[in-house]
Amino acid sequence: MTQRDADERPAIAAAVVVDEGRVLMVRRRVGEGRLSWQFPAGEVGPGEAREDAAVRETREETGLTVAAVRPLGGRVHPMTGRLMSYTACEVLSGTAHVADTEELAACAWVAHDEIPHYVPYGLFEPVQEYLDTALLS
Template identity: 65%
Template sequence: MTQQIPDSLPPIAAAIVVDDGRVLMVRRRVKEGSLSWQFPAGEVEAGESAEQAAVRETQEEVGVTVKASKVLGERIHPVTGRTMIYVACEMVDGRAHVVDAEEIAEVAWIEHRQLTEYVPYSLFQPVQEYLDVTLTR
């Protein structure tokens, strides 16, 4: 069931970080419904773009520097009811680890064949298509 979220809340930018045939995922300390493993993500702050928010949140949550390459798409998330903007990002520097221990419990680099183990529900179609291409090169 979708929660009703006021439209006044800022959108959430999610960073889809692919490196060396794997995608970066985080396990949140607090589940959002069935959502446990997710992409690094957070609210777009006043004055920043979704791309800037995805880069910032990745640094704050897992300590890696990434560069936004393109927006993959936008939707109202079917579980949280929040506007989500998905941003493809490239690794620049760092080693992923838990930085924000209040929010993040664990970090993992996931191969294409492991996606359904970590994300047992269907991904947003543009994200799935992007991962299908970039993780199987």
């Protein structure tokens, strides 16, 4: 997959939601290669800001209302070839659950030391750095 291929499909916005010392992870019903657990995420709509898409996707997938705190960066995902952006988010209200039963199989609040169990291939470095600070302080 080339950068050009990634640019022709809508970008994916992911929400890195931290609350009470844990990060929210979701497991999709249909896997993408080795990807099993990941952050709430979905396609950015036409004219939609990436941060707004991350907030919207979190609400649609998990029922949580979150607010974007700050962008964490972007990349072409090495496993999917999709253009990804990552946004740090905080919980405003709600309880995380599988709200979109067609897309998600499960959701979990994951402690820092459990992340390698859920994401054994490692996280995007700026996301890992953010979680190292947010979850260990």
